[in-house]
Amino acid sequence: MASPPESTKVSLRQRLLARIRERWPQLATVKVRHHGAFAYVTGELPDGTVLPLFRLRYHGSATTWGFAIYRASHDDYENSILPSGHPSGTPQEALDCACRLYLNDITAWRQPPTN
Template identity: 65%
Template structure:
């Protein structure tokens, strides 16, 4: 698997942060850490709590990433189909999917 260049890593963080600011006011910040071809994305809530959201897999394109949701029940990431119908999509689509599952509900 290819590893993303530094410019792609920086772009990914910028794109996810911009989407969070405009679409997910429940998030105070988005944190991205990289390991090989993977980018692990966590959301920081206003009270400082950090929530694991997803893992993205770099496949050679800065605009299309493989998508896996974090499953708290197993403490693992599971490849998941995005609402767009594919296992890969834009970082923004992936963030919307993960946040739609984890940040919406009667107590948030």
């Protein structure tokens, strides 16, 4: 798969920044590094600590990306399933999943009730 266009790269970062403002005040910012079809996302805490979080794989859509969680124990990325049960999803879903793990926020695992 080809690299995402520049507009998609900008959109990805904007979506992630909006989500940290909405849900993850523990993060000061997120940084996104692109390499080919991959986007590597790290979070930065207010004290400057950098946390590798996850990798996204571009599949031709700005809204749906493949997901791989960063494994600190192996210093690598493992293709993973999101809480939705799918291997691909929105960048916001990927951020939520990784932050639930690395920011140790158990309240984030609760799903809102469905009617």
